[in-house]
Amino acid sequence: MIPGTYLPTEYLPILIMLLFATGFGVVTLWVGRFFRLRRPYAEKLIAYESGNPPSAPPRFRFSIKFYLIAILFVVFDVEAIFLYPWALVYDKIGIFAVVEMFLFIFLLLVGYAYAWRKEALEWER
Amino acid sequence: MVQLLFFYFALVVIGLGLRIVTCKNPVHSVLLMLLLFFHMAGLYLLLNAEFLAAVQVIVYAGAILVLYLFVLFLVNLREEIKMSPFVQKGKWAGLVAALALLITFLRGVFNFTLGPHGQYTIEKVQQITHTKAMGEAIYTTYILPFEIAGLILLVAVIGGLALAKKEDKGA
Amino acid sequence: MVHLSWYLTVSAMLFCIGVFGFLTRRNIIMMLLSIELMLNSVNLNLAAMSHYMEDIRGQVLVFFIIAVAAAEAAIGLGIVVTLFRNYRSVYTEDITILKG
Numbered sequence: 001m002i003p004g005t006y007l008p009t010e011y012l013p014i015l016i017m018l019l020f021a022t023g024f025g026v027v028t029l030w031v032g033r034f035f036r037l038r039r040p041y042a043e044k045l046i047a048y049e050s051g052n053p054p055s056a057p058p059r060f061r062f063s064i065k066f067y068l069i070a071i072l073f074v075v076f077d078v079e080a081i082f083l084y085p086w087a088l089v090y091d092k093i094g095i096f097a098v099v100e101m102f103l104f105i106f107l108l109l110v111g112y113a114y115a116w117r118k119e120a121l122e123w124e125r
Numbered sequence: 126m127v128q129l130l131f132f133y134f135a136l137v138v139i140g141l142g143l144r145i146v147t148c149k150n151p152v153h154s155v156l157l158m159l160l161l162f163f164h165m166a167g168l169y170l171l172l173n174a175e176f177l178a179a180v181q182v183i184v185y186a187g188a189i190l191v192l193y194l195f196v197l198f199l200v201n202l203r204e205e206i207k208m209s210p211f212v213q214k215g216k217w218a219g220l221v222a223a224l225a226l227l228i229t230f231l232r233g234v235f236n237f238t239l240g241p242h243g244q245y246t247i248e249k250v251q252q253i254t255h256t257k258a259m260g261e262a263i264y265t266t267y268i269l270p271f272e273i274a275g276l277i278l279l280v281a282v283i284g285g286l287a288l289a290k291k292e293d294k295g296a
Numbered sequence: 297m298v299h300l301s302w303y304l305t306v307s308a309m310l311f312c313i314g315v316f317g318f319l320t321r322r323n324i325i326m327m328l329l330s331i332e333l334m335l336n337s338v339n340l341n342l343a344a345m346s347h348y349m350e351d352i353r354g355q356v357l358v359f360f361i362i363a364v365a366a367a368e369a370a371i372g373l374g375i376v377v378t379l380f381r382n383y384r385s386v387y388t389e390d391i392t393i394l395k396g
Contacts, residue, residue: 001247003348004298007127008170062198064289067377070195071285071370074188075278078366081180082271085260097264100272107275111282120286131298135306142310142333146317151326158329165336168306171298172347174355177339177362184362189332189369196373197325200380211320212388219319223312230308234301243351250352262356274363281367288374 068120079108127171134167149210155193162186173247176256303344310337322387324379328372335365 049055082104090097115121141161148154162185169178212219250258263271310333317330339358346354380386 002297003247003350004300005127006171006173006247006347007130008173008175011170011175062195062201064199064377066195067192067199067289067373068286070188070192071282071289071374074184074192074366074370075282077188078184078278078363079275081184082263082274082363085176085256085263088254088257089260089264092261093264100264100268103272104275107272107279108282111279114283115286118286118290120290127298131302135302138306139309139313142313145333146313146321146326146330151323151329154326154329158332161333162336165340168303168340169343172303172343174343174347174358177343177355177358180359180362184366185332185336189366192369192373193325193329196376199377200325200386208322210322210326212322216320219316222319223316226315227308227312230311231305234304234308237301237304239300239349241349243349243353245352246350258352259356259359262352263359267356267360270360274360277364277367281370285370285374288371289377 065123072115072120075108075111079105130167131171134164134171137161137164138168147210151197152194155190155197158193159186159190162190173250174255176259300344300348304341307337307341307344310334310340322389324376324386324388325373327388328369328376331372332365332369335361335368 046053083101086097086101090101138161141157141164145154145157145161148157162181165185166178166181169175169181245258253261314330314332314334314337317333318327321327321330339361342354342358342361346352346358376386379391383391385391
């Protein structure tokens with residue numbers, strides 16, 4: 001097969017699912033416009049907080065704790081991604097693959113220990 | 126059919142890219158970036174690189190954009206939307222520089238000829254699956270870059286925490 | 297038949313969009329996002345070359361670039377958070393301490 005003519009046919013079901021999901025959302029919202037009532041007034045247009053008046057503006061400042069957790073998530077997500085191809089080939093390469101992967105995991109374990117020491121894993125207050 | 130899919134993905138990627146750099150609201154930019162990453166994954170699928178498509182969705186769309194969104198909500202700029210998103214001085218200089226770079230690239234692209242072909246034909250990659258082909262290359266030939274990538278990730282976690290974590294309550 | 301030069305053209309255009317965004321946006325977070333655009337265009341370039349040369353090396357390089365991009369985003373946004381904490385601003389024209 002010449003490069004440039006390849007068509008990933010086994011992904012056709014995913015394409016159909018994506019088209020169907022997008023189409024369902026768009027079509028139902030669009031069709032609903034013709035049937036639903038639209039009588040807005042001031043109380044109806046404020047942000048919905050379980051019937052109470054809103055206590056604060058919706059765009060308050062996020063805490064730094066979310067960012068710390070996100071950093072840890074990104075790094076260990078990439079580590080997990082490296083494990084997928086390794087899991088498919090380690091029986092072919094043998095003990096060498098196990099050693100190199102444990103070296104890699106040890107490097108990230110150092111980062112994990114640092115995060116633990118820094119109390120980045122605690123969710124205080 | 127291949128051309129149709131390619132042109133769809135390529136046009137959406139270029140259009141979203143233009144929209145991202147000109148959008149006033151950074152939150153909208155990040156959300157459009159999410160859409161761009163999904164279309165990028167589609168281009169990877171057309172290139173018979175299904176593992177890269179999965180990595181693109183998991184790492185870029187799933188992890189990196191979450192980081193961007195958290196930082197955007199952390200700095201929480203409300204006045205941004207009223208101001209111009211561009212710098213006052215040097216906006217047109219930036220445009221001219223980018224266009225000049227584009228012309229230079231395109232001259233190179235159309236005079237480009239491929240080198241000798243390797244052994245990973247489409248049929249071979251299909252037969253051993255793309256993930257396994259990647260794994261064979263990474264864990265035999267490219268061990269040193271692999272371990273260096275681990276070191277870079279270690280630097281990322283230590284540096285990120287050291288920069289962002291408050292030392293004391295008073296500081 | 298999709299030619300290699302088509303992929304390279306898309307990649308070049310995306311890279312130049314990223315360059316434009318990096319040079320002209322005021323917000324440092326948007327500058328980092330433009331860097332992500334440029335990295336994506338380079339990834340597309342490498343993956344396309346790898347596919348058309350029937351070799352796997354380019355795609356391995358893409359994989360490493362994605363891993364390094366994750367580290368770059370973590371560090372870069374950490375710097376943005378520190379800047380914001382010290383200057384209460386993420387705009388390039390407000391952070392002029394090196395001008396003296």
